[in-house]
Amino acid sequence: MNNATRGEMEVREGRTTIVDVARRAGVSKSTVSLVLGGSSLVAETTRERVSDAMTELGYIYHRGAATLRGAKSGVIGMVINDLSNPFYVELAIGIEQACQGGAYIPFLANTAENAIRQQQVIRSMREHGAAGLVLAPAMGSSASELKPLLAGLPVVQVMRRLPGLRASFVAPENREGARKATAHLIAVGHARVAFVGGVSAMLVREERLAGYRLALEEAGISLDPSLVIETTTNYSGGGTAVPQLLNIHEPATAALCFNDVVAIGLTRALMEASVSVGVDFDVIGFDDIEEARHTRPALSSVAVNPRDLGSRAAQLLMRHLASGDFEPEAVLCPTTLAVRKSCRAASPYERVD
């Protein structure tokens, strides 16, 4: 058996290439390339012969070799700050869904709120030729450290905006959502409404707090700084606020919380202190996570719809990619107030369940 005939049978050492397929199908590699590109220049019978050869040999397209020639990779990177937070998981799923059927496949990486890791991950995505990025920036990361890494790459920021970074931005209407919720609490009769959760360094909190202030102002209620309470943003954080809400001269009778997790923590602590939430004290959260529907009493919340947010971010990115125009754009997504048992209802916000 000589080399020539063995060449036909032999399973080639390395990866099967376009040339192997071409040999098997009895055409040139260029024809195979045309088939891969779905060109109409190739005859139906030839196309089939080539396709068969590909499946027979288990051919796998080599994107690295393609990007070498300047082809776009078809990958968009999702760089997410905290996957242990269900909110951001929903966001990621929204991005993914928007990519369905489109020309892009999304790959997800978690930075776990770690700026160093965020750099690694972005670098790695670029090295692999990602066409664009949806970025939910990690806490403590700055525009200056990311600028050189992101140069020339279309980026859409979600939820958090890095001041100084020239890139598109998609976020919920934090201010308007907080205003609506606070106004609702005032409308059902509360005069002492608190704002609970988060620390002052957080940009998102500033926006929500601004909405809270605006609603008070509109109702002619002057802001009492002792009713704005900073806490850690977890279950226990909500609990720690209880004494500051109740053990004061004029106790608060309602609270808008920075997010649902804080609100749930607050609710539990109030119930344990024999304050009946939804009757003696009204609570509204923010984000409307899945759990809000399942706690007792069910938590009212400003619904942000993270899937929608993710989906819009992805769509914006794909628009940038399709047009080649990376001019930054800002998209604000409307919020809705979901009123449940944890606060009183009144028109136009009736209970949703």
Next chain:
Amino acid sequence: MNNATRGEMEVREGRTTIVDVARRAGVSKSTVSLVLGGSSLVAETTRERVSDAMTELGYIYHRGAATLRGAKSGVIGMVINDLSNPFYVELAIGIEQACQGGAYIPFLANTAENAIRQQQVIRSMREHGAAGLVLAPAMGSSASELKPLLAGLPVVQVMRRLPGLRASFVAPENREGARKATAHLIAVGHARVAFVGGVSAMLVREERLAGYRLALEEAGISLDPSLVIETTTNYSGGGTAVPQLLNIHEPATAALCFNDVVAIGLTRALMEASVSVGVDFDVIGFDDIEEARHTRPALSSVAVNPRDLGSRAAQLLMRHLASGDFEPEAVLCPTTLAVRKSCRAASPYERVD
């Protein structure tokens, strides 16, 4: 201004390459390559000069071009069946953590239990040169459809095993966990213990059911088929089981559930039917998700520790990659029984909170 001098100043059109860096640093491209590889063959001063040139030009390594020469990409793919399930998110985080500091960066893709999408995603990962895969197979996918796609690629399956696929496998000790939990219910005095949730097609359920059977057998209790109840695996599924548990000749007094979500649904439905869980009726779930700690009464559960599972899967994959030996291996992770308020406690399982 002639071309030669302009060449120095000009910002090159496309991507900055290793050659641009070499020119800037006044060395050959080979030297730059050596610096990139961290070779000890290059003098310290030269290395610095090259590094400076790289940052000045904003050079980004082109992995595609590298893999062309046979270099490994340093990427491992996590193909996960359902990211809207917190359990699998934890699993993914475990994989990620195990990769920290290692030579590999994990990229995550969600298949949403969709076999077609799973194929696309795996194909895409291979096209980008993933060195290996951690795969949590989508429901309804089969070994035969994946075999050609996975040929030659080291793969570690987690949680679910595709019969017929020659690949490593990492899973919790489902059988032993279910046995322990059932034995505990029997030990605290129950004679009528039910198994609730899932449908018979699910392999994982079969394993857990086997452990349940084994515990009954060990206690000399004969299996009552009417106490093995199939339901959908969601909150409402647990609720539908209540009549079948209570409206029979000898009602069940305890239940081991297929997973925590079913168990929580069952608990709610029982409480609404005025059956006090943890007093009149004992419930144990499976997986020990975060929510188990937060529902009232807190849910007892067989803790699977998904992070550990993910981390072991990643470690196994990296061992395969390092050794080049892809001989399949099976790893079973021990489970622990976390006893909380939803069932009675007894030595050696005292309440954990």
Next chain:
DNA sequence: TTGGATTTTTAGCACGTTCCAATTCCAGCG
């Protein structure tokens, strides 16, 4: 059959990197 128009296929180069062998450099030695 012929000439031109149209369809189909081909050969060859470019891309950014790594590997290999070859070359230069330099200090130390006889």
Next chain:
DNA sequence: CGCTGGAATTGGAACGTGCTAAAAATCCAA
């Protein structure tokens, strides 16, 4: 001064794919 040998650097040849210009094949009407 030439020689040696190790350290440092270099040039060139791949690698697998996409694109382009051009060759080849086919078709059609006269």
